[in-house]
Amino acid sequence: SQTIHQWPATLVQPVGSPLSLECTVEGTSNPNLYWYRQAAGRGLQLLFYSVGIGQISSEVPQNLSASRPQDRQFILSSKKLLLSDSGFYLCAWRRWGTDTQYFGPGTRLTVL
Amino acid sequence: GENVEQHPSTLSVQEGDSAVIKCTYSDSASNYFPWYKQELGKGPQLIIDIRSNVGEKKDQRIAVTLNKTAKHFSLHITETQPEDSAVYFCAVAYSGAGSYQLTFGKGTKLSVIP
Numbered sequence: 001s002q003t004i005h006q007w008p009a010t011l012v013q014p015v016g017s018p019l020s021l022e023c024t025v026e027g028t029s030n031p032n033l034y035w036y037r038q039a040a041g042r043g044l045q046l047l048f049y050s051v052g053i054g055q056i057s058s059e060v061p062q063n064l065s066a067s068r069p070q071d072r073q074f075i076l077s078s079k080k081l082l083l084s085d086s087g088f089y090l091c092a093w094r095r096w097g098t099d100t101q102y103f104g105p106g107t108r109l110t111v112l
Numbered sequence: 113g114e115n116v117e118q119h120p121s122t123l124s125v126q127e128g129d130s131a132v133i134k135c136t137y138s139d140s141a142s143n144y145f146p147w148y149k150q151e152l153g154k155g156p157q158l159i160i161d162i163r164s165n166v167g168e169k170k171d172q173r174i175a176v177t178l179n180k181t182a183k184h185f186s187l188h189i190t191e192t193q194p195e196d197s198a199v200y201f202c203a204v205a206y207s208g209a210g211s212y213q214l215t216f217g218k219g220t221k222l223s224v225i226p
Contacts, residue, residue, distance in 0.1 A: 032212070043201065043218040044156075090155050099144040099163075099207045101214060103155035 002027035004104040006091050012110045019064075019078040021107050023091030026072065031093040033074040034101065035066055038088040050074060051096075086111045114139045116204050118217025125192050126225050133220045135202035136184040144205040145178060145185045150219075151198045159200075160187070192224045 003026045013019060025031050035047040046059045048066035056066050063082060067075045074091055091104040115138040125131050135145075143164040148156035162169045162176045162185065169176050173192075178185040189196055199221050205214040 044216045046214075094212070099205060099212075100146065100158060100161065102158065103148075106153075106155045108153070 002093070002102065004091060004093055004102060006089075006104040006107050008107060009105065010108045010110075012112060013081050014112055015083055016080045019076070019081050019085070019109070021076040021089055021091075021109075023074040023076075023104055024072055025093045028072070028093070028095060030071060030096055032096060033068065034092040034094070035074065035076050036090040036092065036103075038090060038106075040087070044090065048076070081111045083111050085109065114142060114204055114206070114213065114215040116202065116215050116217045118202050118220055120220060121218065122221045122223070124223045124225060127192060127194060129192055131187075131189045131192055131196070131222055131224075133187045133200055133202070133222075134184060135186070135204070135217050136182075137204045137215075138183065139204070139206060140180075140183060142204045142206050144207050144214075145176065146203050146205075146214075147174075147176060147187045148201045148203065149198045150201065156201060189222075192222075194224050194226050197222055197224045 005024050007022055032051050034049045036044045037047055038044050048058055050056050050068045053068055064078050089107045092101045094101045118135045146161035147159050149159045150156040160171050160174050160176050162178050173190045175188040199219045201219045202217040203214050
């Protein structure tokens with residue numbers, strides 16, 4: 001069966017510090033991968049998606065970036081965090097050719 | 113792009129009653145309609161989905177209905193239980209010809225009162 005992991009689970013960072021969030025998927029090959037952000041009490045905003053290693057599409061211009069160094073690894077980064085970057089970050093995967101997206105447990109990021 | 117509206121934003125029901133959440137969408141080409149349940153502090157979990165060639169789908173106490181002409185679909189939860197309390201999101205996707213784009217509604221917070 002397939003499993004998706006995210007770490008860390010929670011993170012508190014000062015404004016201006018760097019960020020690295022990691023997502024890995026087990027039990028499948030060549031998944032489509034997604035990063036979403038969920039602000040408090042709001043819906044899901046798609047940030048990035050990837051259809052393969054090194055292939056990243058950005059949906060929202062911001063100070064965040066994403067990378068996919070391995071088939072089942074997706075990383076969300078920032079060089080300098082802003083207060084507005086606080087939120088719940090969700091990674092999701094989808095098997096190529098199917099419709100269903102499966103979400104990870106999320107990372108709660110607080111920028112102070 | 114696709115626009116998804118979800119109503120109501122909050123819903124309180126007595127345990128044992130039914131709950132209905134409705135979503136409308138704008139793109140008539142959309143053909144995949146999932147519903148997710150998100151408990152506090154967790155990632156969304158798929159609870160049921162429907163494709164455009166089907167009008168209704170049931171899974172125990174949960175059902176989804178789709179009206180393609182009116183471009184709306186609804187989640188029905190019968191015999192609600194306290195553990196049904198969560199935020200529910202609808203989503204809409206066009207899937208085909210190598211393209212896939214999933215758009216979410218803003219969510220409904222369901223509270224089931226014991």
